[in-house]
Amino acid sequence: MPDAPGLELIAGELNEAHPETVLGTYHEHGQACLIIAPERNRDVLRWLRDEPAQEYSFLASVHGVDYLPAEPRFGVVYELLNMPRVERLRVRAALADPAASNGAGANGDQPLPQLPSVVDLFPTAEFQEREVYDFFGIVFEGHPDLRRILMPEDYVGWPQRRDFPVGGEAVIFTNTEREVPGWTR
């Protein structure tokens, strides 16, 4: 686990090798995180994987986050692991919502956030990027087979987004029966 100064060193070296990739860092609960520009994620991950001093060669997880009231709205998080040193590093790509400017809802033909796929760097990312696409509608450009993985193929909408309706149905009890018009026994 890189400590806070170690994280700053990584961020500095990374900005030297690929300028303007690291937007920020934080170190909390013993976990180190780099916040990066989403369009540069391939440069960052390749450098962290191949640079001899880093060698974060194992991508443990890829996941999406929706921080709805906050801007930028989405995050795609890569959890990296250096197996010889057992050091973990989190890389978060902060992703703005292109639909926010035109006020579109969670469903329908609104533009989807996009960022480059890392499947050719880390083959394990293939299914995990499909899952992020399935639940958050984040498009990974260059993914070999980007389609839904858990929800049915004909499902409409991105169910883990924060503005997706919870769903379910009202249950009729004595104190709620007048709220269900047209209900008869």
Place this chain on the structure above:
Amino acid sequence: MEVKREKLRALSPVEGPEPAPDDLRVRQMRARDLLRDDLEGPALDEHVEQSVLTTNLEKLLNWGRANAMFPATFGLACCAIEMMSIVSPRYDIARFGAEAMRASPRQADFIILSGRVSIKMAPVVRRIYDQMLEPKWAIAMGACSSSGGMFANYAVVQGADKFMPVDIHVPGCPPRPEALIYGFNKLQRQILGNPDPGWRARYNAEGTEEWARFAGEPTSEQRDAYIQAREQVVRAEEPADA
């Protein structure tokens, strides 16, 4: 044959004390006389009364169906653990003739929907139900397959009767095996053509009220009390400025 009949008659002599009418040997001899067309008059009536049961074919078939049901082996979620235990010696659904879990829907008479049905699983469940041969029945076991239960979300169908017919709903989360067996007994009575009335019919319930009334029409006081109670709820929930 002839020799045997003589032997029997020798064992039960016509003279001496009158043999009891339900004596085995007497009944056997009567049956033989019946087959030989020797039985006549009141003796024939009595024999028919004792040994013949009349019914119609449908009732007989339903009696056979209800007492030899094959459930489909189909576990959906955690309720399946309770479903598996109904065939165990502790609960023993073999008492009601439904212990033979069939691995193929073609051999099954009814399906127990034991757990939540996700929208991806619903077409599969429907296909298995369609593959079962008529006559067929379905039991929705537990809150999830009856109404969606705790899974009010994007992935779970809110009640299995959205996509297939269901005969019996067993409440519970999960229902105990006894509850499932009770539900199965209700299904048996339904198959026999004598279904139990729902609780609204039994208690003359008004609306969705959750208390039971005495059997019989509710009195006007009871009805007024119910309407008054409901209006109080409405008034309490109205905003203060209204």
